[in-house]
Amino acid sequence: MKAGIVGLPNVGKSTLFNCLSNAKAQSANFPFCTIEPNIGVVNVPDPRLSKLEELVNPEKVIPATVEIVDIAGLVKGASKGEGLGNQFLANIRETDAILHVLRCFDNDNIVHVDGSVDPIRDKETIDMELQLKDLETVEKKLDKVKRAAKTGNKEAQAEEAVLLKIKEGLEAGTSVRALEFSDEDYADYVKPSQFITDKPVMYVCNVDEGAATSGNAYVDKVKDAVKNENAEVLVLAVGTEADINELDDYEERQLFLQDIGLDEPGSAKLIRSAYKLLNQQTYFTAGVKEVRAWTVNIGATGPQAAGVIHTDFEKGFIRAEVISYDDYVSFGSEAKVKEAGKMRVEGKNYIVKDGDVMHFLFNV
Numbered sequence: 001m002k003a004g005i006v007g008l009p010n011v012g013k014s015t016l017f018n019c020l021s022n023a024k025a026q027s028a029n030f031p032f033c034t035i036e037p038n039i040g041v042v043n044v045p046d047p048r049l050s051k052l053e054e055l056v057n058p059e060k061v062i063p064a065t066v067e068i069v070d071i072a073g074l075v076k077g078a079s080k081g082e083g084l085g086n087q088f089l090a091n092i093r094e095t096d097a098i099l100h101v102l103r104c105f106d107n108d109n110i111v112h113v114d115g116s117v118d119p120i121r122d123k124e125t126i127d128m129e130l131q132l133k134d135l136e137t138v139e140k141k142l143d144k145v146k147r148a149a150k151t152g153n154k155e156a157q158a159e160e161a162v163l164l165k166i167k168e169g170l171e172a173g174t175s176v177r178a179l180e181f182s183d184e185d186y187a188d189y190v191k192p193s194q195f196i197t198d199k200p201v202m203y204v205c206n207v208d209e210g211a212a213t214s215g216n217a218y219v220d221k222v223k224d225a226v227k228n229e230n231a232e233v234l235v236l237a238v239g240t241e242a243d244i245n246e247l248d249d250y251e252e253r254q255l256f257l258q259d260i261g262l263d264e265p266g267s268a269k270l271i272r273s274a275y276k277l278l279n280q281q282t283y284f285t286a287g288v289k290e291v292r293a294w295t296v297n298i299g300a301t302g303p304q305a306a307g308v309i310h311t312d313f314e315k316g317f318i319r320a321e322v323i324s325y326d327d328y329v330s331f332g333s334e335a336k337v338k339e340a341g342k343m344r345v346e347g348k349n350y351i352v353k354d355g356d357v358m359h360f361l362f363n364v
């Protein structure tokens with residue numbers, strides 16, 4: 001699962017990537033600085049992991065990770081191939097969620113491809129290009145399904161109806177994610193098509209230092225414009241945070257963060273949000289060798305969670321011993337949790353909860 005950083009050229013996408021990842025992307029003040037996507041595997045900051053480390057005192061600690069991809073900027077006409085648009089759109093299609101960066105700072109020295117700062121217009125430009133690309137996809141699919149639908153094939157007719165709804169929506173400027181379908185229609189006809197505008201999205205308002213905590217008028221406009229989208233809007237002083245991230249010394253980083261009014265980097269929050277946007281959650285294993293955060297889909301069962309560690313664990317799954325994170329911390333150790341009768345034994349149908357500390361029993 002990976003989240004892609006998407007937006008117009010020169011709005012701060014690679015700079016954002018550099019706030020998140022130790023892999024350094026080239027960022028510079030000119031459009032199309034990025035051509036090939038930069039891929040970074042980013043640790044998910046999780047205070048619970050340090051707490052477990054404190055309690056268990058393991059040899060090593062391994063955090064959960066999420067993959068972030070910094071993608072080239074899109075311009076008007078990208079869906080028709082402008083600015084290598086087709087290649088860049090293909091890069092976006094390969095991701096599972098979109099972090100849409102909007103320029104929300106004034107600075108005459110930083111070029112804006114459309115000549116002025118206007119995050120709402122920028123958002124519409126990007127949305128339109130993504131929608132046009134999806135329109136192309138849906139039209140191709142419609143062509144294929146039409147004939148079978150005409151001959152009376154019920155399945156094809158159902159698919160055609162869904163595709164027509166998508167086509168009409170896109171033509172009216174509505175992203176696929178905003179359209180409503182029955183669960184079956186969605187699973188059978190929408191999801192497999194991997195429409196770009198069906199991917200979950202969050203907005204990252206790139207502001208200057210002074211607006212890191214308070215936001216600014218641009219941010220207010222963005223929030224207002226997306227209020228019906230059910231999408232998160234995050235405010236981040238991307239340039240400043242990238243500079244702070246360059247500092248090696250932890251104390252020094254904290255001081256600079258406090259200076260701009262933050263107690264943790266905005267990028268930490270962004271990573272956690274991206275993780276959620278990807279429908280991911282964390283369970284822990286806690287032993288003296290290793291305390292580790294593992295990533296599973298929200299809604300995953302016990303065996304699926306076990307399968308993240310090893311496919312044999314999933315195949316041979318017998319049961320799981322589960323301690324909720326809160327119980328682990330309030331009792332202080334696995335032994336004390338057991339004594340208190342708070343360790344649960346869960347079977348194959350157990351739905352994993354975020355923060356579960358798990359131990360799997362299986363045979364091979």
Ligand SMILES: Nc1ncnc2c1ncn2[C@@H]1O[C@H](COP(=O)(O)OP(=O)(O)OP(=O)(O)O)[C@@H](O)[C@H]1O
Pocket residue numbers: 007008009010011012013014015016026027028029030031032033034035071072073074105107110206207208209237238239240
């Ligand atoms: N909040 C900010 N305030 C001032 N300057 C910024 C801010 N964020 C980014 N910049 C500057 O904007 C320029 C473009 O940034 P960056 O290279 O990250 O853009 P990009 O979106 O990756 O562009 P491209 O699409 O061309 O790859 C850089 O000079 C960067 O330092």
Ligand SMILES: [Mg+2]
Pocket residue numbers: 013014015026027033034070071072073
């Ligand atoms: Mg870039």
